[in-house]
Amino acid sequence: MNLTRRKLIASSLASASMITIGSSSRSLPGFLLQAADSNAKSDESVLVVVQLSGGNDGLNTVVPFTEPVYYNQRPDLAIPKANVLSIDDSLGFHPVMQGFADLMEDDKLAVVQGVGYPNPNRSHFESMDIWHTCRRKSDVREEGWLGNVMTHQIQEGSTDIPGIHLGAEKQPLALASRSLRIASVKSLDQFKLPADSKTLSSVVAKGEGGGNGGLLDFVQSSTQAAIRTSEQLEEIRSGNTSAVTYPNSALAKKLETAAQLIDSPLATRVYYVTIDGFDTHAKQADAHASLLRQVSSSIKAFVDDITHRGHDRRVMVMCFSEFGRRLKENASDGTDHGAAAPMFFAGSRVKAGFHGKHPSLTDLQQGDLKHQFDFRQLYASVLEHWMKWPAADVLGGQFKPLDVFV
Secondary structure (H helix, E strand, O other): OOOOHHHHHHHHHHHOOEEEEOOEEEEHHHHHHHHHHOOOOOOOOEEEEEEEOOOOOHHHOEEOOOOHHHHHHOOOOOOOHHHOEEOOOOOEEOOOOHHHHHHHHOOOEEEEEEEEOOOOOOOHHHHHHHHHHOOOHHHOOOOOHHHHHHHHHOOOOOOOOOEEEEOOOOOOHHHOOOOOOOEEEOOHHHHOOOOOHHHHHHHHHHOOOOOOOOHHHHHHHHHHHHHHHHHHHHHHHHOOOOOOOOOOOHHHHHHHHHHHHHOOOOOOOEEEEEEOOOOOOOOHHHHHHHHHHHHHHHHHHHHHHHHHHOOOOOEEEEEEEOOOEOOOOOOOOOOOEOOOEEEEEEOOOEOOEEEOOOOOOOOOEOOEOOOOEEHHHHHHHHHHHHOOOOOHHHHOOOOOOOOOEO
16 A cells, blocks of 8 residues: 555654653654654763662661571561571671672672661651652652752753653652653553654655755654664664573563663663562561562663673662661561661662661660661762762752762
Protein backbone atom coordinates (compact mmCIF):
# COMPACT_ATOMS: atom_id res chain seq x y z
CA MET A 1 0.00 0.00 0.00
CA ASN A 2 1.36 3.40 -1.00
CA LEU A 3 1.23 6.05 1.63
CA THR A 4 1.48 9.74 0.92
CA ARG A 5 4.04 11.61 2.94
CA ARG A 6 1.37 13.57 4.78
CA LYS A 7 -0.63 10.47 5.69
CA LEU A 8 2.42 8.57 6.89
CA ILE A 9 3.59 11.41 9.09
CA ALA A 10 0.11 11.91 10.49
CA SER A 11 -0.30 8.19 11.11
CA SER A 12 3.09 7.85 12.79
CA LEU A 13 2.67 10.84 15.06
CA ALA A 14 -0.89 9.90 15.96
CA SER A 15 -0.16 6.28 16.77
CA ALA A 16 3.16 6.74 18.55
CA SER A 17 3.40 5.18 21.98
CA MET A 18 2.77 7.51 24.88
CA ILE A 19 4.92 7.92 27.96
CA THR A 20 3.96 9.52 31.24
CA ILE A 21 5.71 12.79 32.03
CA GLY A 22 4.71 13.92 35.48
CA SER A 23 0.93 13.95 35.52
CA SER A 24 0.52 14.39 31.74
CA SER A 25 1.59 12.61 28.57
CA ARG A 26 3.76 13.40 25.60
CA SER A 27 4.08 11.52 22.31
CA LEU A 28 7.19 9.49 21.74
CA PRO A 29 8.61 11.48 18.79
CA GLY A 30 8.73 14.66 20.89
CA PHE A 31 10.49 12.80 23.68
CA LEU A 32 12.99 11.31 21.25
CA LEU A 33 13.52 14.71 19.67
CA GLN A 34 14.71 15.95 23.05
CA ALA A 35 17.24 13.14 23.16
CA ALA A 36 18.40 13.77 19.61
CA ASP A 37 18.95 17.45 20.26
CA SER A 38 20.67 16.96 23.61
CA ASN A 39 24.38 17.56 24.00
CA ALA A 40 25.45 14.81 26.36
CA LYS A 41 28.73 15.46 28.12
CA SER A 42 30.63 12.32 28.93
CA ASP A 43 32.24 13.94 31.96
CA GLU A 44 28.99 14.91 33.68
CA SER A 45 28.19 12.90 36.79
CA VAL A 46 25.06 10.74 36.97
CA LEU A 47 23.04 9.84 40.07
CA VAL A 48 21.02 6.61 40.27
CA VAL A 49 18.66 6.48 43.26
CA VAL A 50 17.42 3.12 44.57
CA GLN A 51 14.55 3.57 47.03
CA LEU A 52 13.76 0.72 49.44
CA SER A 53 10.11 1.38 50.24
CA GLY A 54 8.59 0.16 53.51
CA GLY A 55 11.38 0.67 56.02
CA ASN A 56 14.39 -1.60 55.59
CA ASP A 57 15.62 -3.48 58.67
CA GLY A 58 19.14 -2.10 58.91
CA LEU A 59 20.16 -4.43 61.74
CA ASN A 60 19.67 -7.54 59.62
CA THR A 61 21.26 -5.80 56.64
CA VAL A 62 24.47 -4.67 58.34
CA VAL A 63 24.68 -7.20 61.17
CA PRO A 64 26.43 -6.38 64.51
CA PHE A 65 27.42 -10.02 65.04
CA THR A 66 29.51 -9.40 68.18
CA GLU A 67 26.69 -7.65 70.09
CA PRO A 68 25.01 -9.93 72.69
CA VAL A 69 22.03 -7.56 72.95
CA TYR A 70 21.33 -8.07 69.23
CA TYR A 71 20.90 -11.79 69.79
CA ASN A 72 19.03 -11.31 73.07
CA GLN A 73 16.48 -8.97 71.50
CA ARG A 74 16.09 -11.06 68.35
CA PRO A 75 16.06 -14.71 69.43
CA ASP A 76 14.39 -15.82 66.18
CA LEU A 77 15.37 -13.15 63.63
CA ALA A 78 19.04 -12.53 64.46
CA ILE A 79 21.46 -13.71 61.77
CA PRO A 80 23.77 -16.39 63.23
CA LYS A 81 27.35 -15.19 63.51
CA ALA A 82 28.59 -18.12 61.45
CA ASN A 83 26.38 -17.09 58.51
CA VAL A 84 27.26 -13.39 58.38
CA LEU A 85 29.38 -12.14 55.48
CA SER A 86 31.89 -10.41 57.72
CA ILE A 87 33.26 -7.03 56.70
CA ASP A 88 35.40 -6.37 59.74
CA ASP A 89 35.76 -7.79 63.26
CA SER A 90 32.27 -6.75 64.38
CA LEU A 91 30.04 -6.09 61.36
CA GLY A 92 28.95 -7.99 58.30
CA PHE A 93 26.26 -8.28 55.64
CA HIS A 94 23.22 -10.56 55.62
CA PRO A 95 24.34 -13.89 54.08
CA VAL A 96 22.37 -13.30 50.85
CA MET A 97 24.19 -10.04 50.12
CA GLN A 98 27.20 -11.44 48.30
CA GLY A 99 26.88 -8.69 45.71
CA PHE A 100 27.44 -5.99 48.31
CA ALA A 101 30.26 -7.98 49.88
CA ASP A 102 31.96 -8.18 46.49
CA LEU A 103 31.49 -4.45 45.90
CA MET A 104 33.01 -3.74 49.30
CA GLU A 105 35.95 -6.01 48.48
CA ASP A 106 36.41 -4.08 45.20
CA ASP A 107 36.36 -0.72 47.05
CA LYS A 108 33.10 0.24 45.31
CA LEU A 109 30.67 0.37 48.26
CA ALA A 110 30.33 2.89 51.07
CA VAL A 111 28.07 2.21 54.06
CA VAL A 112 26.92 5.27 56.02
CA GLN A 113 25.67 4.11 59.39
CA GLY A 114 22.87 5.51 61.53
CA VAL A 115 21.19 7.85 59.04
CA GLY A 116 17.92 9.53 60.02
CA TYR A 117 16.62 12.88 61.23
CA PRO A 118 15.56 14.53 64.52
CA ASN A 119 12.18 13.59 66.03
CA PRO A 120 11.67 10.69 63.62
CA ASN A 121 8.24 10.05 62.16
CA ARG A 122 7.22 6.37 62.03
CA SER A 123 4.52 6.77 59.40
CA HIS A 124 5.58 5.39 56.02
CA PHE A 125 3.92 8.19 54.10
CA GLU A 126 5.00 11.06 56.30
CA SER A 127 8.56 9.83 56.76
CA MET A 128 8.96 9.23 53.02
CA ASP A 129 7.58 12.72 52.35
CA ILE A 130 10.23 14.10 54.70
CA TRP A 131 12.96 12.26 52.81
CA HIS A 132 11.47 13.37 49.48
CA THR A 133 10.99 17.06 50.28
CA CYS A 134 13.40 17.71 53.20
CA ARG A 135 10.46 19.24 55.06
CA ARG A 136 8.29 18.19 58.00
CA LYS A 137 4.60 17.38 57.59
CA SER A 138 3.57 20.94 58.47
CA ASP A 139 5.86 22.29 55.76
CA VAL A 140 5.78 19.57 53.09
CA ARG A 141 5.82 21.20 49.69
CA GLU A 142 4.74 20.09 46.25
CA GLU A 143 8.31 19.91 44.99
CA GLY A 144 10.77 17.13 45.76
CA TRP A 145 14.43 17.71 46.54
CA LEU A 146 15.59 16.44 43.15
CA GLY A 147 12.75 18.03 41.20
CA ASN A 148 13.51 21.37 42.81
CA VAL A 149 17.22 21.35 42.11
CA MET A 150 16.81 20.06 38.54
CA THR A 151 14.33 22.85 37.84
CA HIS A 152 16.96 25.44 38.70
CA GLN A 153 19.81 23.67 36.93
CA ILE A 154 18.16 23.08 33.56
CA GLN A 155 19.17 25.81 31.14
CA GLU A 156 16.50 27.90 29.45
CA GLY A 157 15.67 26.45 26.06
CA SER A 158 17.46 23.17 26.80
CA THR A 159 15.98 20.01 25.31
CA ASP A 160 17.82 17.74 27.75
CA ILE A 161 15.79 15.29 29.82
CA PRO A 162 17.17 15.96 33.32
CA GLY A 163 15.61 13.05 35.18
CA ILE A 164 13.85 9.75 34.51
CA HIS A 165 11.81 7.52 36.80
CA LEU A 166 11.95 3.88 35.69
CA GLY A 167 9.03 1.67 36.64
CA ALA A 168 5.25 1.34 36.60
CA GLU A 169 4.84 2.72 40.12
CA LYS A 170 3.65 6.21 40.90
CA GLN A 171 6.43 8.69 40.32
CA PRO A 172 8.23 9.46 43.61
CA LEU A 173 7.60 12.86 45.18
CA ALA A 174 11.37 13.43 45.21
CA LEU A 175 11.17 14.15 41.46
CA ALA A 176 8.14 16.46 41.61
CA SER A 177 8.53 19.99 40.27
CA ARG A 178 6.12 22.86 39.73
CA SER A 179 7.49 23.66 36.29
CA LEU A 180 9.65 20.74 35.13
CA ARG A 181 8.10 17.52 33.91
CA ILE A 182 10.09 14.40 34.68
CA ALA A 183 9.61 11.32 32.50
CA SER A 184 8.34 8.01 33.86
CA VAL A 185 9.31 5.09 31.63
CA LYS A 186 8.33 1.45 32.05
CA SER A 187 10.81 -0.05 29.57
CA LEU A 188 12.92 0.76 26.53
CA ASP A 189 10.18 -0.70 24.34
CA GLN A 190 8.47 2.67 24.73
CA PHE A 191 11.26 4.26 22.70
CA LYS A 192 10.37 2.29 19.56
CA LEU A 193 8.55 4.09 16.75
CA PRO A 194 5.42 2.27 15.53
CA ALA A 195 6.31 2.43 11.82
CA ASP A 196 9.37 1.11 10.04
CA SER A 197 11.87 3.90 10.60
CA LYS A 198 13.66 3.51 7.26
CA THR A 199 10.41 3.72 5.29
CA LEU A 200 9.21 6.64 7.37
CA SER A 201 12.54 8.44 7.01
CA SER A 202 12.55 7.96 3.24
CA VAL A 203 9.04 9.30 2.78
CA VAL A 204 9.58 12.22 5.11
CA ALA A 205 12.82 13.19 3.39
CA LYS A 206 11.22 13.43 -0.07
CA GLY A 207 9.76 16.73 0.94
CA GLU A 208 6.60 18.65 0.29
CA GLY A 209 7.30 21.32 2.82
CA GLY A 210 9.21 23.47 0.38
CA GLY A 211 11.70 24.65 2.97
CA ASN A 212 9.55 27.64 3.85
CA GLY A 213 9.58 27.06 7.58
CA GLY A 214 5.98 25.85 7.65
CA LEU A 215 4.35 23.27 9.89
CA LEU A 216 5.23 20.42 7.55
CA ASP A 217 8.91 21.37 7.67
CA PHE A 218 8.73 21.34 11.46
CA VAL A 219 7.09 17.90 11.48
CA GLN A 220 9.66 16.66 8.96
CA SER A 221 12.58 17.86 11.10
CA SER A 222 11.04 16.56 14.31
CA THR A 223 10.23 13.16 12.85
CA GLN A 224 13.68 12.67 11.36
CA ALA A 225 15.33 13.58 14.68
CA ALA A 226 13.05 11.16 16.51
CA ILE A 227 13.86 8.42 14.03
CA ARG A 228 17.60 8.91 14.44
CA THR A 229 17.40 8.66 18.18
CA SER A 230 14.93 5.77 18.09
CA GLU A 231 17.36 3.81 15.90
CA GLN A 232 20.25 4.55 18.28
CA LEU A 233 18.22 3.47 21.30
CA GLU A 234 16.98 0.37 19.48
CA GLU A 235 20.55 -0.65 18.73
CA ILE A 236 21.37 -0.29 22.43
CA ARG A 237 18.21 -2.14 23.48
CA SER A 238 18.59 -5.08 21.09
CA GLY A 239 22.36 -5.20 20.78
CA ASN A 240 23.52 -4.86 24.38
CA THR A 241 27.30 -5.08 24.27
CA SER A 242 27.62 -5.66 28.00
CA ALA A 243 29.07 -8.96 29.16
CA VAL A 244 27.09 -8.66 32.42
CA THR A 245 24.18 -10.99 33.16
CA TYR A 246 21.55 -9.34 35.35
CA PRO A 247 19.48 -11.30 37.89
CA ASN A 248 15.92 -12.12 36.93
CA SER A 249 14.15 -9.54 39.09
CA ALA A 250 12.09 -6.41 38.57
CA LEU A 251 14.73 -4.19 40.18
CA ALA A 252 17.47 -5.66 38.01
CA LYS A 253 15.46 -4.96 34.86
CA LYS A 254 15.02 -1.32 35.91
CA LEU A 255 18.72 -0.91 36.58
CA GLU A 256 19.61 -2.61 33.32
CA THR A 257 17.40 -0.11 31.52
CA ALA A 258 19.13 2.71 33.39
CA ALA A 259 22.52 1.40 32.26
CA GLN A 260 21.33 1.27 28.65
CA LEU A 261 19.98 4.82 28.79
CA ILE A 262 23.17 6.12 30.40
CA ASP A 263 24.96 4.60 27.41
CA SER A 264 22.52 6.26 24.98
CA PRO A 265 22.31 9.77 23.44
CA LEU A 266 20.34 11.01 26.46
CA ALA A 267 22.00 13.65 28.64
CA THR A 268 19.90 12.60 31.65
CA ARG A 269 21.72 12.96 34.96
CA VAL A 270 19.23 11.48 37.46
CA TYR A 271 17.64 8.02 37.31
CA TYR A 272 15.22 6.88 40.02
CA VAL A 273 14.02 3.33 40.74
CA THR A 274 12.10 1.81 43.64
CA ILE A 275 11.59 -1.62 45.18
CA ASP A 276 8.74 -2.19 47.64
CA GLY A 277 8.04 -4.78 50.35
CA PHE A 278 10.31 -3.78 53.22
CA ASP A 279 7.46 -3.34 55.72
CA THR A 280 8.28 -6.65 57.42
CA HIS A 281 5.96 -6.73 60.43
CA ALA A 282 5.42 -10.50 60.24
CA LYS A 283 7.33 -13.53 58.97
CA GLN A 284 10.25 -11.29 58.13
CA ALA A 285 13.11 -13.74 57.65
CA ASP A 286 12.42 -15.18 54.19
CA ALA A 287 10.80 -12.08 52.72
CA HIS A 288 13.61 -9.80 53.86
CA ALA A 289 16.26 -12.20 52.59
CA SER A 290 14.62 -12.24 49.16
CA LEU A 291 14.52 -8.43 49.03
CA LEU A 292 18.12 -8.02 50.16
CA ARG A 293 19.25 -10.58 47.58
CA GLN A 294 17.51 -8.57 44.84
CA VAL A 295 19.00 -5.27 45.96
CA SER A 296 22.52 -6.59 46.46
CA SER A 297 22.76 -8.63 43.26
CA SER A 298 21.02 -6.02 41.09
CA ILE A 299 23.22 -3.12 42.20
CA LYS A 300 26.33 -5.30 41.79
CA ALA A 301 25.29 -6.18 38.23
CA PHE A 302 24.56 -2.52 37.46
CA VAL A 303 27.95 -1.34 38.73
CA ASP A 304 29.66 -4.08 36.73
CA ASP A 305 27.64 -3.13 33.64
CA ILE A 306 28.41 0.57 33.95
CA THR A 307 32.09 -0.28 34.40
CA HIS A 308 32.01 -2.48 31.29
CA ARG A 309 30.42 0.37 29.33
CA GLY A 310 33.12 2.79 30.45
CA HIS A 311 30.93 5.09 32.59
CA ASP A 312 32.01 3.94 36.03
CA ARG A 313 33.86 7.16 36.85
CA ARG A 314 30.76 9.29 36.42
CA VAL A 315 27.92 7.07 37.72
CA MET A 316 27.03 6.57 41.39
CA VAL A 317 24.20 4.68 43.11
CA MET A 318 22.52 5.98 46.27
CA CYS A 319 20.36 3.48 48.18
CA PHE A 320 18.05 4.49 51.07
CA SER A 321 14.86 3.65 52.96
CA GLU A 322 12.47 5.95 54.83
CA PHE A 323 13.40 4.46 58.22
CA GLY A 324 14.83 1.33 59.84
CA ARG A 325 13.18 -1.16 62.18
CA ARG A 326 13.15 -1.48 65.97
CA LEU A 327 15.82 -3.46 67.78
CA LYS A 328 13.43 -5.89 69.45
CA GLU A 329 11.59 -8.38 67.27
CA ASN A 330 7.82 -8.56 67.69
CA ALA A 331 5.52 -11.47 68.46
CA SER A 332 4.83 -12.10 64.76
CA ASP A 333 8.42 -12.96 63.83
CA GLY A 334 8.85 -9.51 62.38
CA THR A 335 10.03 -6.04 63.30
CA ASP A 336 8.15 -2.79 63.74
CA HIS A 337 8.80 0.71 62.44
CA GLY A 338 12.01 2.23 63.76
CA ALA A 339 14.28 5.16 63.04
CA ALA A 340 17.95 5.25 62.00
CA ALA A 341 19.23 2.89 59.28
CA PRO A 342 22.22 2.58 56.94
CA MET A 343 22.49 4.23 53.54
CA PHE A 344 24.61 2.80 50.73
CA PHE A 345 26.63 4.41 47.95
CA ALA A 346 28.04 2.29 45.14
CA GLY A 347 30.44 3.15 42.35
CA SER A 348 34.09 3.51 41.41
CA ARG A 349 34.45 6.90 43.07
CA VAL A 350 32.97 6.26 46.50
CA LYS A 351 35.18 6.15 49.57
CA ALA A 352 34.58 2.51 50.32
CA GLY A 353 34.00 1.12 53.78
CA PHE A 354 32.07 2.31 56.81
CA HIS A 355 31.33 5.94 57.56
CA GLY A 356 30.47 6.52 61.20
CA LYS A 357 30.05 4.05 64.03
CA HIS A 358 27.35 1.44 64.20
CA PRO A 359 24.44 2.83 66.29
CA SER A 360 24.43 1.83 69.94
CA LEU A 361 22.11 -1.04 70.83
CA THR A 362 21.92 0.03 74.47
CA ASP A 363 21.52 3.80 74.17
CA LEU A 364 18.12 3.83 72.45
CA GLN A 365 15.40 6.40 71.85
CA GLN A 366 12.04 4.84 72.71
CA GLY A 367 13.36 1.47 71.59
CA ASP A 368 14.85 2.80 68.38
CA LEU A 369 18.39 3.31 67.18
CA LYS A 370 19.54 6.92 67.37
CA HIS A 371 20.73 8.61 64.22
CA GLN A 372 24.21 10.11 64.01
CA PHE A 373 23.93 11.55 60.51
CA ASP A 374 21.04 13.63 59.19
CA PHE A 375 20.00 12.35 55.77
CA ARG A 376 20.23 15.93 54.48
CA GLN A 377 23.98 15.76 55.08
CA LEU A 378 24.11 12.92 52.57
CA TYR A 379 21.90 14.84 50.17
CA ALA A 380 24.29 17.76 50.53
CA SER A 381 27.17 15.41 49.70
CA VAL A 382 25.37 14.17 46.60
CA LEU A 383 24.32 17.61 45.38
CA GLU A 384 27.45 19.59 46.14
CA HIS A 385 30.25 17.05 45.82
CA TRP A 386 28.85 14.69 43.21
CA MET A 387 26.41 16.61 41.03
CA LYS A 388 28.11 20.00 41.59
CA TRP A 389 24.74 21.58 42.31
CA PRO A 390 23.92 24.00 45.17
CA ALA A 391 22.16 22.36 48.11
CA ALA A 392 21.20 24.91 50.79
CA ASP A 393 17.92 26.16 49.28
CA VAL A 394 16.77 22.64 48.40
CA LEU A 395 17.53 21.20 51.84
CA GLY A 396 16.02 24.09 53.76
CA GLY A 397 19.26 25.05 55.51
CA GLN A 398 22.98 24.37 55.78
CA PHE A 399 23.97 20.74 56.31
CA LYS A 400 27.60 19.69 56.43
CA PRO A 401 28.31 17.20 53.62
CA LEU A 402 30.03 13.92 54.43
CA ASP A 403 33.24 13.04 52.67
CA VAL A 404 32.01 9.94 50.86
CA PHE A 405 33.26 10.50 47.29
CA VAL A 406 36.71 10.53 45.76
